[in-house]
Amino acid sequence: MHRARRRPRAALLTVAALLLGALLPAVAGAREYLQLFVTEPYLELHTGPGRGYPVFHAVPRDQSVDVLFRRTDWFKVRTERGVEGWASQADMLKTVLADGSPFKFELGDQAGFSAHRYELGVFGGEYGGANLLSAYWSVSLNPQLAVEAAAGQFLGRFANGETGDLGFTHVISPESRWSPLLMLGVGIAHTEPKATLVTPSNRTEQTAYAGGGIRYYLTRRFFLRLEYKAHYIFTKRNENEEEDEWKLGFAFFY
Amino acid sequence: METRIRVLLLTAALAVLPGCATVRGWFHHGHKSAPAAGADAGSAAASDDTTPPRVIEPQVERRQIKVPRIRSSNVELGLFYGALSIEDFGTNPVYGVTAAYHITEDFFFQGEAGRSRGGRTSFETLSGNIQLLTEAERRFTYYDLSLGYNFLPGEAFIGRGVAMTSAFYLLGGFGATDFAGDTKFTVNFGGGYRVVPADWLALHVTVQDHVFQTSLLGVTKLTNNIEARMGATVFF
Numbered sequence: 001m002h003r004a005r006r007r008p009r010a011a012l013l014t015v016a017a018l019l020l021g022a023l024l025p026a027v028a029g030a031r032e033y034l035q036l037f038v039t040e041p042y043l044e045l046h047t048g049p050g051r052g053y054p055v056f057h058a059v060p061r062d063q064s065v066d067v068l069f070r071r072t073d074w075f076k077v078r079t080e081r082g083v084e085g086w087a088s089q090a091d092m093l094k095t096v097l098a099d100g101s102p103f104k105f106e107l108g109d110q111a112g113f114s115a116h117r118y119e120l121g122v123f124g125g126e127y128g129g130a131n132l133l134s135a136y137w138s139v140s141l142n143p144q145l146a147v148e149a150a151a152g153q154f155l156g157r158f159a160n161g162e163t164g165d166l167g168f169t170h171v172i173s174p175e176s177r178w179s180p181l182l183m184l185g186v187g188i189a190h191t192e193p194k195a196t197l198v199t200p201s202n203r204t205e206q207t208a209y210a211g212g213g214i215r216y217y218l219t220r221r222f223f224l225r226l227e228y229k230a231h232y233i234f235t236k237r238n239e240n241e242e243e244d245e246w247k248l249g250f251a252f253f254y
Numbered sequence: 255m256e257t258r259i260r261v262l263l264l265t266a267a268l269a270v271l272p273g274c275a276t277v278r279g280w281f282h283h284g285h286k287s288a289p290a291a292g293a294d295a296g297s298a299a300a301s302d303d304t305t306p307p308r309v310i311e312p313q314v315e316r317r318q319i320k321v322p323r324i325r326s327s328n329v330e331l332g333l334f335y336g337a338l339s340i341e342d343f344g345t346n347p348v349y350g351v352t353a354a355y356h357i358t359e360d361f362f363f364q365g366e367a368g369r370s371r372g373g374r375t376s377f378e379t380l381s382g383n384i385q386l387l388t389e390a391e392r393r394f395t396y397y398d399l400s401l402g403y404n405f406l407p408g409e410a411f412i413g414r415g416v417a418m419t420s421a422f423y424l425l426g427g428f429g430a431t432d433f434a435g436d437t438k439f440t441v442n443f444g445g446g447y448r449v450v451p452a453d454w455l456a457l458h459v460t461v462q463d464h465v466f467q468t469s470l471l472g473v474t475k476l477t478n479n480i481e482a483r484m485g486a487t488v489f490f
Contacts, residue, residue: 047409050359051359067324069325097319153430
């Protein structure tokens, strides 16, 4: 009974952590809309935020649009006549502000990869011989240093459990496609041994980790991460334990 | 020979150019050396040096454009309800929450958690009072992290006046399932259809398979647990 009740809580916590990570930048929104002027012969408006949605309206040169909000690489805009539609990032780059200066925004390309604020990713791998699923969210303090929180669940033949880590990640060369990473931090590990012969009890222990890895920029906002972490588990028994964590993950920045 | 002449000319040019730079100095020096040339001559020399007075003083202040922050709306949160067929344990209602982040127009990242309850196996039904699992162990809870891919974008129409954008999507990921007193590594894959009636709202129909290995009934086997559900999500 006790076990059955714990699980959903862990799952909900993971989802909540992911939500929090994704929501934070979206919360602060301004109600005042940005006005942009069309400098190309026309600006095409699509019915939806994707290249597959048809063009249904064209805004002629020198007319303005108000930018309502952005979804992925598309901008929802409203024309002077009140027509609302979606304009692509590539087209919006050719518009200007009221003072004639070009409209600039974060593009989500390799330049953004070198210096971004948030990262979110998932990993699959191995933790002390058990299958590991984990997710992480990080906030960059500068292009090289980030604070990173990770939550994981390991499922093995002899034990199941959860891990939580909080630490610093140092990116050695943020501007290049490949970059080594160094990691240092602390965490907790909750282990539930599977009762077969003896009845061991569940335990929650503090951990510390040091690790390294590689990140590789794929395209757009995506990159891969391969990591190794050496965990030192501070037990209440006579000897401390060490667990190795290997994982490969897929992440994006925003 | 030609090179030598060129070098000679360049040397000469180098020698002359710094000298030319002082020409302006010579000019002023000439004026300074004649201070008693009269008031008119003096003022003329002074006006040579300063910029001419402006005919019109512009009263226009340059407009400062404040660039408001553009709101991003990439997060989708929602609830779902449907039916889950738990292998050997019948089909039962399932409910849960989803959270998605749209990374590009093609890809999104989704986390979800759901709960259902396993029914009685045929063996339990036939044999009367035998219970394979306790009531608590029948609770089926899963979570997963998936990557989604949008394809076939289009529009759905209601009558003549209403058009809503829509898309099909594929989902694949991994997670964990807690069922029958154990937690199992689970792979999920499936697809769905999303209709967006308003910028902030989306309606989903999703079918997914949750596959995990279990040895609950004596033999180790992969179980397929297919889920069909409807959901509503809100964009933030």
